[in-house]
Amino acid sequence: MGSSLGLCPGKAPTPSQLFLFFTVGSDVQPGTEMEIIVEETMSARDCLKLMLEKSGLPGDTWHLRKMDWCYEAGEPLCEEDASLKELTICSGDTLLLIEGKLPLPGFLKVPIWWYQPGGPSGHWKSHQDQVDGTPSPSGVWTATSTQGENRTWQPVCPKEK
Missing domain, CATH: 3.10.20.90 (Phosphatidylinositol 3-kinase Catalytic Subunit; Chain A, domain 1)
Structure with missing residues (x-):
């Protein structure tokens, strides 16, 4: 070498x-x-x-x-x-x-996902809340998604001790 x-x-x-x-x-x-x-x-x-x-x-x-x-x-x-x-x-x-901007020190931006059974077709419906204190203009945070969709998660900054 x-x-x-x-x-x-x-x-x-x-x-x-x-x-x-x-x-x-x-x-x-x-x-x-x-x-x-x-x-x-x-x-x-x-x-x-x-x-x-x-x-x-x-x-x-x-x-x-x-x-x-x-x-x-x-x-x-x-x-x-x-x-x-x-x-x-x-x-x-x-x-x-x-x-993407980092959250302010002491704050976390956490995506939360939960699944609910859909109608008679058996499709699942996905909802997302972005817990950062800023709702969308409509005030509702929902999105449709397919079951098993890949998600990319990124670490956030640890809170200072």
């Missing part, structure tokens, strides 16, 4: 800077990663803003996740005011820009 060495234009990062890769979404494809050099004292919030600017993404409904050891989206970086160093982000790490 050998090592690869690459030459990049520009100045090398200083000891207080981090060389990070980032990509949009959790489905990382080769060649879609972007690179950025930031100070290790930069907050996660400022790093997110910088990455959004560099990738040309609008809005403020995004959050960062660190890619885990098996190249999947890890836990969200919940402490947006913490520095990258405090969050144990290291040079060479890959961060994922994921759409």
